[in-house]
Amino acid sequence: MKYVAELKAKIREKLPELDVVIGWKQGFDPVHASPAFMTTPEEIEQLVVNPLCVQNLATYLPGLKGKKVGIVARECDTRSIGELLQESLIEREELTVFSVKCPGAVDLVKLRQQVGDLGRVRSISFDGPRVTVETPDESSSLDLGELLPGKCRVMAYDEPVLADFRFVDPDQDTVCREEADTDLVALEQMDLDERFAYWRGHLDRCIRCYACRNVCPMCVCQDQCIADTRDPHWLSAETDVRQKWMFQLIHAMHLAGRCTECGECERACPMDIPILTIRRKLNREIHELFGYTSGMDVDAVPPLLTFQPEEKSITEREW
Amino acid sequence: MVMGDLKFCPKEGLSRWVEELSREHTVLVPQQAGDAVEFLPFAEGSELSLDRQPTAPPKKSVFPQTETLMRFEYQKDPEHPDRQTLQIKETLPGKEKTVILGCRPCGARGFSVFDPVFGQGEYLDPYYQARREHTVFVSLACRHPENTCFCNWVGGGPADSAGSDVLMLPAGGGYVLRPVTDQGRQIVEVGGFEDASPEQQTEADRLAEEAAENLSPAPELEEVPDKLFELFENLDFWELMAAKCISCGACTYLCPTCYCFNISDEYSGLQGKRIRTWDNCMSNLFTHEASGHNPRPTKAQRLRNRVGHKFSYYPKLHEQVFACCGCGRCIKSCPMSVDIREIVLSAKEYADE
Amino acid sequence: MNNPYLPEIAIVKEIIQETHNIKTFRLVFKDPDKMEQCVFEPGQVGQLSVFGTGESTFVINSPPTQKEYLQFSVMRAGEVTTKLHSLKVGDQIGVRAPLGNCFPYEAMKGKDIIIVGGGIGMAPLRTLLLYLLDNRQDYGEIKVIYGARSPEDLCFTYEFEQWRQKGADLVLTVDKEFPGWTERVGFVPAVLAEEAPAPMNRVAITCGPPIMIKFVLKGLKELDFADEQIITTLEKRMKCGIGLCGRCNIGTKYVCVDGPVFTQAELNELPAEL
Incomplete structure (x- = not known):
């Protein structure tokens, strides 16, 4: 991205006031970027912004509470920051948001x-919507649109929810788009047995590593998680599908109307289980009931963190 | 190597062999499951997925994620209704043989890290030993090392035979089968294969050598155990290394050499079982004491123990062998791209300064 | 093959309410032969199982010289200890014992002894004390400093007279003045400083809450005790108790098999991760 030089300059300028700035740098191989915790000018030099920068860095913010933190964030990432602010899990004064126009993302x-x-993969390069990938055997030219994670196809963000500094290339278009959520629709069209078989099949390979939980920016119970406690003993330590499914449902319920659909749970899953769909489904329900979308308005109160004596869309007694 | 020991299995003969083996054994082979590749029992029509390193290693075949150690039951004493008697029943694994076919050499090598702990110390683990004794590993030598492969750092290699019973070496549109143990020889015999020709053998050796050359050169790690020990109290170093870690268990649970476990009771009514399950040293609860005290309360301290265990404590206790087989799963499966190679090298260089 | 995970069934023979949150359990194996065969050394631990809840580690605090029962003192803190506290006489539990190492009672022969305990920390020291008193002629002066927050928080009060009669110089202390309390007042480390045992030909053994240990160690240093003369017994979260499950290590040492007893000199060699 052309704005990266400008972005680095701004971070350099702000660094003296901050304890750390979180961004991305090249990871261990051509296709992996890695979160970077920048505290020196040399580390800022390593900053990159490209479609391989897939981690939602907002997930680190609650753990850094009390420090002055700068964060490089795409539009969708600022939605998570917004929700964290709404829930008072982080402080606005401690935060400096370097908002970057998203260059698109690659679902690995x-x-x-x-x-x-x-x-x-020996190398990967981006030229607008073209992605060129070299392996020892062949060179492939791919369309970035085809490589986008599911989350980039169902919600489009032109602007960040909040920003202190904004970086956009003059000719840059929004890559994400708002299309029908075909994955969710396909699941909804299954009958109960089919759907159950679908989840049984996928969750069978869950290894209970809780990457989905730990990477989630909104998952804040941390060491008090019901999945790990024995008092109350809601989940057993066994590794059968029942326990895994139960955890996913608890997680999804706990995120209903809070989940910002950043997709980190699904991306982090080492067993490639499509678990974001469960959270999306719950969010759709919340949207239907309350007309609410999480994280989009820093001043809004999430509907499940408050109550109305009479909810407009809930007619429990048919009144 | 005894002449005639090397056999040749043509590519199309592989599923027949597996089918043959599955008559008398459970045969676990890598199969596509969703977008992952898992070791699943071979059944008629199962398709082997041998092109990719399996997402999870075959660890669970010998060290299941859940092992029932014993069952217990309380019974009401008819004479004293307020009193219960206790019965405990040991539940050792059965003696059926399992064949793991198509794991990578690093996956089989992982158990050579388990063995000194579970099978050679003061206390022997009868569950591990029973499964280990009855499991045969047919490993597929690697042709194309990945960016994350570093088996050569820790004593392995693309055609390493440590821990394997048979080595399958790609050659001539099939595999040269090299038995490593007597158990392996018996498994190969089941296939009724022809002897491998000298040309096939030469090609197999050449491809194995090529694969080894494609690995990035191994750094000198001899001093690492001491250097990690010296770095123990440098918490700044460990905080830097752990900054991006999210304390999940992806690295641990996908590691062929991680063996730490938990023991817990599951019950309903008056009956239940005591189970052993994989545990994750990166979790805060791993060392959390009932009093509230925790010797490793931060992720930096936990990562220090994880890397320390693999590259310092274990080698100091077990003849300088690292508790790592270099499979690279902890690197490529880490959601945040934490790279254990980088940590080990940083430790080595840090102490050098 | 012997299965090291399998507990023996034991019956609760007697329960003593020591303090508001500490109970002492006297256990006998259901199989009388096992009772006969159970040989242990002072300082070794046992794993107590309340099936359905789990297992926890406690030091066997009866002396090896006493063969009728195994004794464990348990402070209510977590899930297993809470369950243990609900046991009644006659109930059955699981026991895996003995595990771990012991106090170096042989090497201590001919020496003066100073035992410093605080709260529940007196339990592991009791086994050693009783062993020393049963072999009184082999040891020099045996001084015990034992403190707790209040007189109600002292364990084994019913035995104090007996300890004294058998030749222990017992110094009792509580944190502050209490009506009717006639013994010493002050924190354990302060009492240690007042008593000022000379380090010459003496071994110090201490166990108690971490903060007490910290200041006792400092006090012993000030009295010129060498690290080799200071012995302590550690507590860690344990599961298997046999050196396999991987959580109780301090660097290369596993507290469950290499400990729980360590000299300060040994601890100095280990990473600081208590």
Whole structure:
């Protein structure tokens, strides 16, 4: 992105007032970027912004409460920051948001489906919507639109929810788009048995590593998680599908109307289980009931964090 | 190597062999499951997925994520209704043989880290030993190391035979089968294969060598155990290393050498079982004491123990062997791209300064 | 093959309410032969199982010389200890014992002894004390400093007279004045400083809450005790108790098999991760 030089300059300028700035840098191989915790000018030099920068860095913010933190955030990431502010899990005064126009994102699972094992990729480059990937065997030219994670296809963000500084290239278009949520629709069209079989099949390979939970910016119970406690003993330590499914449902319920659909749970899953759909479904329900979308308005009160004596869309007694 | 020991399995003969083996054994083979590749029992029509390193190693075959250690039951004493008697029943695994076919050499090598702990110390683990004894590993030598592969750092290699019973070496549109143990020889015999030709053998060796050359060179790690020990109290270093870690268990649970476990009771009514489950040293609760005290309350301290265990404590206790097989799963499966190679090298260089 | 995870069934023979949150359990194996075969050394631990809840580690605090029962003192803190506290005489539980190492009672022969305990920390020290008193002629002076917050928080009060009669110089202290309390007043480390045992040919053994240990160690240093003369017994979250499950390590040492007893000199060699 052309704005990266400008972004680095701004971070350099602000760094003396901040304890750390979180951004991305090149990871261990061509297709992986990695979160960068910048505290020195040299570290700022390593900052990158490209479609491989997939981590939602807002997930680190609650853990850094009490420090002055700068964060490089895409539009959708600012939605998570917004929700964290709404829930008073972070303080606005402690936060400096370097908002970048999203260059698009690569779903590494989709990339693997196209080019085979990612561990053999020698290089990847981006030129507008074209993605060129080299492996020892071949060179592939792919369309970034085809590699977008599901989350980038159902909600479009032109502007950030909040920003202290904004970086956009002059000719830059919004990559994400608002299309029908076909994954969710497909699931909704299944009958109960089919749907149950679908989840049984996928969750069978869950290893209970809780990457989905720990990477979630809104998951704040931390060490008090019901999945780990024995008092109350809601989940057993066994690894059968029942326990795994139960956890996913608890997680989804706990995120209803709070989840910002950043998709980190699904991206983090080492077993590639499509778990974001469950959270999306709950969010759709909340939207229907309350007309509310999480994280979009820093001053709004999430509907499940408050109550109305009479909810407009809930007619429990048919009145 | 005894002449005639090397056999050749043509590519199309592989599923027949697996089918044959599955008559008398449970055969676990890598299969596509969603977008992952998992070791699943072979059944008629199962398709082997051998092109990708399996998402999870075959660890659970010998060290299941949940192992029932014993069952217990309380019974009411008819003479004293307020009193209960207790019965405990040991539940050891059965003796059926399991064949793991198509794991990578690093996946089989992982158990060589388990063995000294579970099978050679003062206390022997009968559950592990029973499963280990009855599991045969047929490993597929790697042709194309990945960016995350570093088996050569820790004593392994693309055609390493440590921990395997048979090595399958790609060659001539099939596999040269090299038995490593007697158990392996018996497994190969089931296939009724022809001897491998000298040309096939030469090609197999050449491809194995090529694969080894494609790995990035291994750094000198001899001093790492001591250097990590020296760095123990440098919490700034560990905070830096752990900054992006989210304390999940992806690295641990996908690691072929991680063996830490939990023991807990599950019950309903008057009956229940005591189970052993994989545990994650990156979790705060791992060392959390009932009093509230925790010797490793931060992720930096936990990562220090995790890396320390693998590259310092374990080698100090077990003949300088690292508790790592270099499979790279902890790196590529980490949602935040934490790279254990980088930590080990940083530790080495940090102490050098 | 012997299964090291499998507990023996034991019957609760007697329960003593020591303080508001500490109970002492006297257990006998259901199988009388097991009672006969159970040989242990002072300082070794046992795993107590309340099936359905779990297992926890406690030091066997009866002396090896006493063969009728195994004794454990339990402070109510977590899930297992709470369940243990609900046991009644006659109830059955699981016991895996003995596990771990012991106090170096052989090496202590011919020496003067100073035992410093606080609160529930007196329990592991009791086994050693009783062993020393049963072999009184082998040891020099045996001084015990034992403190708790209040007189109600002292364990084993019913035995104090007996300890004294058998030759222990017992110094009792509580944190502040209490009506009717005639013994010492002050924190354990302060009493240690007042007593000022000379380090010459003496071994110090201490156990108690972490904050007490910290200041007792400091006090012993000030009295010129060498690290080799200071012994403590550690507590960690444990599961297997046999060195496999991987959580109780301090660097290369596993508290469950290499400990729980360590000299300060040994601890100095280990990473600081208590």
